[in-house]
Amino acid sequence: MNRSTVKISRAFIQKPKQSNTLFQYLNLPSESFTTISCNANSHSPKYKFLLSDHLKNRRLDEAREVLNKIPYPGVHLYTMMIDGYALNHRLDDAIQLFEKMPVRDTVSWNSMIKGCLNGGDLITAKKLFDEMPGRNVVSWTTMVNGYLQFGKIQVAERLFFEMPVKDVAAWNSMIYGYLKSGRVDEAVNLFRKMPSRNVISWTSMIDGLDYNGRNDEALIFYKKMVGFGVKLSSNTVSCVLRACANVMALHLGVQTHCQVVKLGFSFDEFICTSLLTFYANCKQMENACKVFNEKLHGNVVIWTALLTGYGLNHKHESALMVFGDMIRMAVLPNQSSFTSALNSCSGLEALDKGKEIHAVSVKLGLGSDVFVGNSLIVLYTVCGSINDAVAAFSNIGEKNVVSWNSIIVGSAKHGQGKLVLTLFSRMIRDEVDPDEISFTGLLSACSHSGMLQKARCFFEYISRYKSTAIKLQHYVCMVDVLSRCGKLEEAEELIKNMKVKPNSIVWLALLSACRMHSNLGVAERAAKSILDLEPNCSAAYVLLSNIYASAGKWSDVSRMRVRMKQAGIVKQLGCSWVTLRGVRHEFVCADRSHPLSEKIYQKLDWLGGKLKEFGYVPDESFALHDVEDEQKKEMLLYHSERLAVAFGLVTTAEGSTITVMKNLRACGDCHSAIKLIAKIVGREIIVRDSTRFHHFRNGMCSCGDYW
Structure with a gap:
């Protein structure tokens, strides 16, 4: 039966008294009307239920079989099937079925256009929109949304004004599109021109401005x-709380909580x-816990919001306790939960806990x-396990x-200059x-590995x-x-020729x-230059004082210390x-407060004897005080990094492996001593100072004595 046949037979259904001539003209048996009527009316509810059930459970092939069994399915059933195909990314099947439809109404056209857009086929959606016989406001809005979805803001804008x-x-769709593409002023102007607004209009503006x-x-x-008396939706409140969190507007956020x-x-x-995120950002973890x-x-x-909140407030132990409670309560962590928990492990440098997670x-x-x-x-890098970090990268x-x-x-x-260059090449x-x-x-990487020419090339390329x-x-x-x-x-x-104003870090x-x-x-x-920019910069005073001390200019060292004392630095x-x-x-x-101090100092004394056997001679230039030579040697022997190494031993x-962290740059003499200690004890010793990691193995350091 062709499409015109269906139209005529339906006209006959509506006016049965005028049907005889039409049935004769179309060469149809007179009982056709009765058969069609019975099939449509007696089976439609049953078939509709089965079709809906199959589509709901994503059994598309079974749904299509049901549709095929219906002698003359209505437009609504066709549209249901098309929607099912489109939602499950079977766009070709949806288009084929749409083309087979004997009659299409506006809803079916709109569904097909929306399905094409959701399936990423803008060209077909536009073709359907252009061919559509009777567009309504939904058709136009769907197409505007489609262009916005594909980032074609100018086309969407032109279509919007043609509506x-x-x-x-x-109006809401166009405002949302402007805000999403960063054209905030246009969104504000369009909002002001709106003839009427609803809660979605206001919420879009609040969320978009915050974004x-x-x-x-x-x-x-x-x-x-609020002043206009617009009733708030839950989505509005969420957007407002996010904005309050971002600017730490505690008072307004508490009012919103009310x-x-x-x-x-x-x-x-x-x-x-x-609410949890808001209170966490405002450093109000007690209130966040009350909400939870x-x-x-x-x-x-x-759970993840609470976990993340603790992490943001540097309460990493509490964050990991929350993660443990999640597991015990059978709340399966998602990717965000793991990310927050691992970030807290990084903050604590808790490698063992990180490996468990x-x-x-x-x-x-x-x-x-x-x-x-x-x-x-990040976790493995921070904790000194660069090989594990590379393995984690490879597994992504x-x-x-x-x-x-x-x-x-x-x-x-970690000073892996060659590895960095290899990774960058793979990245490209x-x-x-x-x-x-x-x-x-x-x-x-070039700095830590002494690759001057490579650095020049990269810097020139960036410039x-x-x-x-x-x-x-x-x-x-x-x-x-x-x-x-x-x-x-x-x-x-x-530094003098920089295109941007130098700060103290550059100097x-x-x-x-x-x-x-x-x-x-x-x-x-x-x-x-540093003190002109930052008069109370303690690092500048200390570094210059150390340089004077290395040069034996003790009067200048004393002068610097007096200046620091006068400035309260x-x-x-x-x-x-x-x-x-x-x-x-x-x-x-020279710390002796640790409970294991006696064992630590015994180990250092033993190491001191072994170091002498290996020909170690203390470099007294790193003892930055004007004292006797013996005192200088003793001061070097009990530097904090050596105490930490002895504790690890x-x-x-x-x-x-022993991993030691230090808040300042590693002492040059300690660097020489730890190289030999690693050889003496037959262990890898990792030391992270303020600039990089040093991996000591068998009398050598990964930095090649260049740091």
């Missing part, structure tokens, strides 16, 4: 919305999550997830630019566009060819490369290298620590 009739949904960093304006819109209670939204899971404890939650998102993520099938993997790279299924940046920056901190081959962080990692302007951190890295390579005057000239990079190359003149100029105390079974053990120079198993 013969615009309802509030159409584009105009948080204060978002809260102003919220106050206006509105939540009045409106009965207290147990809404999205609201609960927003108001109801026993089984929602992983709410890594194992759980693998069991739950998230071992190759990109977000979990990125956090694992689909790497993003954060993955590449994390492993490049991490490898650079995989067509991942490097950003400013990528180049910071590259230049940092000339990258679309993003060269950043301050790139100058810091380049100055560091030049300074470490002995090009102090060139580094100083680069500190130059000053810190002056001692290595014994250049007092450049050091004094660099220190003056306190030198940062050198500290080293070892994290053992989740407990952090800290040491300062007496508390860990033979052959295991």
